[in-house]
Amino acid sequence: xxxxxxxxxxxxxxxxxxxxxxxxxxxxxxxxxxxxxxxxxxxxxxxxxxxxxxxxxxxxxxxxxxxxxxxxxxxxxxxxxxxxxxxxxxxxxxxxxxxxxxxxxxxxxxxxxxxxxxxxxxxxxxxxxxxxxxxxxxxxxxxxxxxxxxxxxxxxxxxxxxxxxxxxxxxxxxxxxxxxxxxxxxxxxxxxxxxxxxxxxxxxxxxxxxx
Ligand SMILES: N[C@@H](CCC(=O)N[C@@H](CS)C(=O)NCC(=O)O)C(=O)O
Numbered sequence: 754x755x756x757x758x759x760x761x762x763x764x765x766x767x768x769x770x771x772x773x774x775x776x777x778x779x780x781x782x783x784x785x786x787x788x789x790x791x792x793x794x795x796x797x798x799x800x801x802x803x804x805x806x807x808x809x810x811x812x813x814x815x816x817x818x819x820x821x822x823x824x825x826x827x828x829x830x831x832x833x834x835x836x837x838x839x840x841x842x843x844x845x846x847x848x849x850x851x852x853x854x855x856x857x858x859x860x861x862x863x864x865x866x867x868x869x870x871x872x873x874x875x876x877x878x879x880x881x882x883x884x885x886x887x888x889x890x891x892x893x894x895x896x897x898x899x900x901x902x903x904x905x906x907x908x909x910x911x912x913x914x915x916x917x918x919x920x921x922x923x924x925x926x927x928x929x930x931x932x933x934x935x936x937x938x939x940x941x942x943x944x945x946x947x948x949x950x951x952x953x954x955x956x957x958x959x960x961x962x963x964x
Contacts, residue, residue: 770958848906
């Protein structure tokens with residue numbers, strides 16, 4: 754059985770979406786990051802970086818396995834099941850390319866923008882300006898990709914889309930006001946958001962954890 758350590762955030766939801774897509778049984782262990790539960794010593798054994806998401810798979814090949822970092826978890830689950838990541842060739846590396854683009858770019862930049870423009874009580878105009886510009890640029894990159902390809906990795910829905918969906922949705926909701934101009938005239942991005950959001954497993958994954 755897989756245990757998912759997660760919270761009500763985009764990074765956590767990437768993994769609940771993936772587990773729902775795969776139909777794998779899993780138990781949810783909510784880590785309330787607003788109450789610093791990510792710093793509990795027991796959690797450090799699972800996630801040495803003190804962040805969600807993390808999983809433990811007690812039926813992994815070779816014995817129980819704990820994994821942190823959403824990209825590593827998505828890749829692990831894809832390889833465990835042979836789904837949502839092509840096994841070889843260009844299609845595999847296109848998928849990994851866009852997965853890593855999300856993990857290293859879209860996620861961190863939107864995360865910083867959310868902090869400075871939405872959650873922080875102090876106003877830091879330079880930071881808001883910097884991360885709005887970067888989010889704008891990244892959403893433009895996404896629009897260009899999705900104008901030429903149905904999904905981020907290529908023709909098929911993959912872990913690249915699963916990683917990008919919760920953050921892109923947050924860009925249009927939580928950050929919708931600050932990113933309004935950046936979200937205009939992006940028909941391919943909105944078409945993709947609607948298509949991915951219409952998947953029943955995505956809707957189920959987006960409501961984990963129940964708190
Ligand atoms: N690169 C990590 C980022 C994980 C991350 O930033 N998690 C946030 C929630 S979305 C967290 O646990 N924050 C708690 C903290 O910063 O103390 C991943 O993709 O898994």
